[in-house]
Amino acid sequence: MGLTSVSFVSFVLNGRRKKLDVHPLKRLLDVLREDCGLTGTKEGCGEGECGACTVLIDGVPVNSCLVPAAHADGTRVTTIEGLGGRHRLQRAFVEHGGAQCGICTPGMILAAVALGPRPSLHDIKVGLAGNLCRCTGYSAIYRSIQQSHV
Amino acid sequence: MLRDEGPLVPMAGCTDLYVALNFGTLTETRFLDLWRLDALRTIAIREGALSIGALATHTDLIRSPLVRRRLPMLAAAASEIGGVQIQNRGTLGGNVANASPAGDTLPVLAAADATVVLRGAGATRRVPFSSFYTGYRRTVRRPDELIVSFEIAPIRGRQRFRKVGTRAAQAISKVVMAVIAGETPRIAVGSVAPTVVRARRTEAALAAGASVAEAQRLLLDEIAPIDDIRSTAEYRRRVTANLLARLLAPRSA
Numbered sequence: 198m199g200l201t202s203v204s205f206v207s208f209v210l211n212g213r214r215k216k217l218d219v220h221p222l223k224r225l226l227d228v229l230r231e232d233c234g235l236t237g238t239k240e241g242c243g244e245g246e247c248g249a250c251t252v253l254i255d256g257v258p259v260n261s262c263l264v265p266a267a268h269a270d271g272t273r274v275t276t277i278e279g280l281g282g283r284h285r286l287q288r289a290f291v292e293h294g295g296a297q298c299g300i301c302t303p304g305m306i307l308a309a310v311a312l313g314p315r316p317s318l319h320d321i322k323v324g325l326a327g328n329l330c331r332c333t334g335y336s337a338i339y340r341s342i343q344q345s346h347v
Numbered sequence: 348m349l350r351d352e353g354p355l356v357p358m359a360g361c362t363d364l365y366v367a368l369n370f371g372t373l374t375e376t377r378f379l380d381l382w383r384l385d386a387l388r389t390i391a392i393r394e395g396a397l398s399i400g401a402l403a404t405h406t407d408l409i410r411s412p413l414v415r416r417r418l419p420m421l422a423a424a425a426s427e428i429g430g431v432q433i434q435n436r437g438t439l440g441g442n443v444a445n446a447s448p449a450g451d452t453l454p455v456l457a458a459a460d461a462t463v464v465l466r467g468a469g470a471t472r473r474v475p476f477s478s479f480y481t482g483y484r485r486t487v488r489r490p491d492e493l494i495v496s497f498e499i500a501p502i503r504g505r506q507r508f509r510k511v512g513t514r515a516a517q518a519i520s521k522v523v524m525a526v527i528a529g530e531t532p533r534i535a536v537g538s539v540a541p542t543v544v545r546a547r548r549t550e551a552a553l554a555a556g557a558s559v560a561e562a563q564r565l566l567l568d569e570i571a572p573i574d575d576i577r578s579t580a581e582y583r584r585r586v587t588a589n590l591l592a593r594l595l596a597p598r599s600a
C-alpha cells in the first residue's frame with residue numbers, strides 16, 4: 198500500500214458519505230473548503246499553532262492544515278457544519294460571549310466537543326491549549342463551555 | 348520501496364512535515380506514508396524492556412499505563428508537546444526522525460539510554476540513542492531504513508522532566524531537560540546544542556559525590572547554546588543550571 202495507489206479519498210463527512218478525486222497530499226483543510234464547499238473550517242496559521250482549522254477525525258481533534266487527504270480515507274470527519282447550528286456548545290458560545298471575531302470559534306467548539314460531557318476547568322484548559330483566540334481572553338470561552346452543560 | 352524506489356521521505360503524523368510543506372520550504376517531493384501501519388503503534392514489554400512503536404502518538408504515550416509506570420518522564424514530555432491536536436497526530440518516531448535539537452522527547456530517550464530499532468529491507472539493527480545523531484538534523488538512519496521502535500530497559504531512580512518555553516502549550520523549547528536522579532544520575536538536555544546533549548562528565552562527577560554547584564559548572568561546559576529566534580545563549584545557560592539543581596533536588600515543584 199503506497200502513496201501512489203490512492204486516487205480517490207472516501208470518508209464520511211458530517212454523517213454523509215463522500216468520494217473525492219483529490220491529490221492524496223492535498224490538505225484536508227483545503228479539501229473541506231474547496232472540494233466540499235464547507236468554509237466553516239478556518240485557516241489561521243497553517244502550521245499547527247492556532248487550532249482554527251480543528252476538525253474531528255473519528256471523534257479526535259486534529260489540525261486539518263496538517264492532515265493529508267489520504268489520511269482522511271476511511272474515517273469519519275466532523276466539521277462545525279456537522280453540529281447543525283443548534284448544538285448546546287454553539288448556543289452557549291452565543292449566549293455567553295464566547296465568540297467575538299469568530300475565526301477561532303469553529304475550532305474551539307470542535308475541541309470542546311471532543312472533551313465530552315461536563316469537563317473540569319482544568320480539562321477545558323488542557324483540551325483547548327492548542328486553540329488560540331486573540332479577542333476574548335479565553336475566560337468567556339471557558340465559561341461558555343462550562344455553561345453549555347447547565 | 349525505500350531501497351528500490353528511493354529516496355522517499357517517510358511520513359506519519361505530518362505535524363512537522365506539513366509545516367514545511369505549507370510554507371514551501373520542503374525540498375523533497377516523494378513520500379512513503381506510514382500512518383496506517385498499526386503494527387508500528389504497539390507499546391509493550393518485550394524481554395523485560397519497554398518497547399514503543401515508532402508510530403505511537405504523543406496521546407498514546409500519555410495514556411499508556413506501561414509508559415506511565417516505566418517511563419513517566421516520557422508521558423510528561425509528550426503532554427507538553429503542542430496542544431491536543433498535535434499530540435493526537437505527532438509520533439515518537441517522527442519527533443526523533445525530525446531531529447530538531449529542540450525535540451522534547453529527545454532528552455528523555457537520551458537519559459533513558461533508549462535503543463533505536465532501525466529496519467531496512469535486509470536487516471534490523473539496533474543503535475544506542477546516544478549514537479543516533481551525528482550532527483545538526485543528521486542521523487545514522489540510512490535512506491533505505493525506517494525507525495520501527497524504541498527499546499528502554501528498566502530504569503532505577505527518580506525520573507524528572509522539565510521544559511521551558513514561552514508558554515505551557517504550543518511552544519518550542521528554549522531549554523528541555525530530562526534527569527534520572529539516583530546513585531548513577533543520567534542527565535540529558537535539549538535546545539542547547541546542535542543535537543541533544545547527554546552530560547556524561549556531569550553524571551560521572553555527581554556519581555563520585557560532586558556538589559550540585561560543581562555539577563552545574565560542569566554541565567555548562569558540556570552544552571553549546573546559541574542566540575536564536577526563541578532565546579539567547581545566556582538565558583539558556585542560566586536556565587540549564589537552574590533546571591539541573593531543581594531536577595536533582597529530592598522534592599521539587
